[in-house]
Amino acid sequence: MSSESEEVQVRPGVEADLTALTDIYNHYVLETPITFDTAVFTPEERRPWLLSHLEDGRHRLIVASTENSQRILGYATSSAFRAKPAYGTSVEVSVYLAPDAGGRGVGTLLYEALFEALAGEDLHRAYAGIVPPNEASLRLHERFGFRYVGTYREVGRKFGRYWDVAWYEKEL
Incomplete structure (x- = not known):
């Protein structure tokens, strides 16, 4: 795939990505109802989130970047669906793209890599919450x-109004 004449690289997220990933997420915190967080994060505040997504196991972080400039275009995660043990074989998945990276297939590349990485894990379902309209x-x-x-x-209440969340599931 080509993006501004650069190939897109999809790989596991690493600690060096933390600032760029935080910047992407903070865009959605400030500008959209897509996340129900209402205050921006510092990279240090987001570090536990990053460290909870290992390179193997059920909870993953996949990053898309430009091959030459290493600019982060977006990321996909699989995270705990709920904290109680019986939910362990379910994950919540999400994709966040840099504001200028939409409509170029980056989200598709991220989910392809995420679901391929999860294929060998003891997982039964993936869930996604979408705030309409999206x-x-x-x-x-x-x-x-x-x-x-x-x-x-x-x-959820954000920007002075209430928002719905539509839930979707996928068998794994």
Whole structure:
């Protein structure tokens, strides 16, 4: 895949990516209802999140970057769905792209790599919460076989209004 004449590299996330990943996430905190965090993070505050996504196991962090400049274009994660042990074979997945990286197939590359990495793990289901309207996210998840299972109505308040979260699941 070509992006601004540079190939996109998809790889596990590493600690050196922390500042760029935090910047991408903070864009969504400040500008969108996609995450229900309401205050930006410093890289140091995000370090535990990064360290909870190992290079193997159920909880992964996959990063897309430009091969030549090493600019981070986005990332995908699989994280704990819920904290209780019986939920252990379920993960919540998400993709966050740099504001100028959408519409170029980066999300598809990230999910391809994430689901390939998870294929050998003891996992049963992946879940994704999408705050409507978000057609790009909906199309991406449907492309990977997610199906709609229900909506939590007005479950989060951000920017002075309530937002729904539509939930999708995929068999692993």
